[in-house]
Amino acid sequence: KAGVTQTPRYLIKTRGQQVTLSCSPISGHRSVSWYQQTPGQGLQFLFEYFSETQRNKGNFPGRFSGRQFSNSRSEMNVSTLELGDSALYLCASSPNPGQGADTQYFGPGTRLTVL
Amino acid sequence: SQKIEQNSEALNIQEGKTATLTCNYTNYSPAYLQWYRQDPGRGPVFLLLIRENEKEKRKERLKVTFDTTLKQSLFHITASQPADSATYLCALDRGAGSYQLTFGKGTKLSVIP
Numbered sequence: 001k002a003g004v005t006q007t008p009r010y011l012i013k014t015r016g017q018q019v020t021l022s023c024s025p026i027s028g029h030r031s032v033s034w035y036q037q038t039p040g041q042g043l044q045f046l047f048e049y050f051s052e053t054q055r056n057k058g059n060f061p062g063r064f065s066g067r068q069f070s071n072s073r074s075e076m077n078v079s080t081l082e083l084g085d086s087a088l089y090l091c092a093s094s095p096n097p098g099q100g101a102d103t104q105y106f107g108p109g110t111r112l113t114v115l
Numbered sequence: 116s117q118k119i120e121q122n123s124e125a126l127n128i129q130e131g132k133t134a135t136l137t138c139n140y141t142n143y144s145p146a147y148l149q150w151y152r153q154d155p156g157r158g159p160v161f162l163l164l165i166r167e168n169e170k171e172k173r174k175e176r177l178k179v180t181f182d183t184t185l186k187q188s189l190f191h192i193t194a195s196q197p198a199d200s201a202t203y204l205c206a207l208d209r210g211a212g213s214y215q216l217t218f219g220k221g222t223k224l225s226v227i228p
Contacts, residue, residue: 004158033215042220043159043204056214090158102208103149104216106158 001026004107006091012113018079021110025072025093032074033104034066037088046089049074078112086114117142121205121219128195129227136190136222138205143217146210148181148188153202153221162203163190195226 005024013019025032034046045058049068066076072093078085088111092104122137138148146167151159165172165181165188172179178191192199202223206216 031214035218043218045215045217048214050214058215092158102214102216103161103164104151104159104206105161106151108156108158 001028004091004093004105006089006107006110008110009108010111010113012115013081014115015081015083017081018077019081019112020075020077021089021091021112023074023076023091023093023107025074025091026095026105029093029095029105030072031094031102032068032072033092033094034074034076035090035092036060037090037109038086043090046076081114083114086112088112117217119143119205119207119217119219121203121222123222124220125223125225127225127227130195130197132195134192134195134199134224134226136203136205136224138188138190138219140186140207143186143207144209145207147208148179149206149208149216150177150179150188150190151204151206151218153204159204192224195224197226197228200224200226 033048047057068074088109090109092106118141153159202221204221205219
């Protein structure tokens with residue numbers, strides 16, 4: 001089975017711009033989660049989607065948004081980029097949506113640099 | 116507020132020795148605790164999961180313990196090898212209906228030949 005894929009792998013943007021990142025989960029996985037990883041804060045949960053519905057959201061401003069499509073693919077969007085948004089954005093899919101013991105299968109991440 | 120601490124940011128150990136990594140948490144009642152490995156430039160990879168009613172779990176050279184009284188998990192790698200060098204992350208899961216994992220910041224392990 002193919003793993004979680006994320007596109008693009010690297011992205012450079014300037015402050016004030018917006019960006020859309022894409023994630024394709026492992027086939028059959030219906031839950032997709034997004035995380036932001038920075039050296040200072042570590043891995044922080046952004047949001048989780050299942051069957052096109054956001055079921056949980058982390059403590060991030062409204063500039064961060066996401067959606068999930070009927071084929072389970074997901075996108076996240078960051079508007080009005082700030083320098084502090086520079087990070088590795090990781091997508092993870094899970095075969096066991098919200099039943100506990102949700103092992104996450106991570107993609108390689110998108111490295112976003114905001115100049 | 117909830118807090119997850121992995122006691123060492125970095126740990127150096129001689130090849131062949133046992134590496135022990137610590138994960139402590141406060142103001143949290145996890146139903147499950149997971150350990151992940153992350154290599155530079157890559158996403159984390161799942162290693163082991165332990166439930167709140169389990170004391171110990173093993174997989175090959177890996178062993179994890181979970182003490183809900185001490186609010187602590189220990190992760191052991193026996194007979195460590197240079198290939199074990201990576202960052203190891205612990206993650207807490209409240210269980211059914213939580214829909215998220217909360218991660219520690221990780222411990223960077225270096226196994227010296």
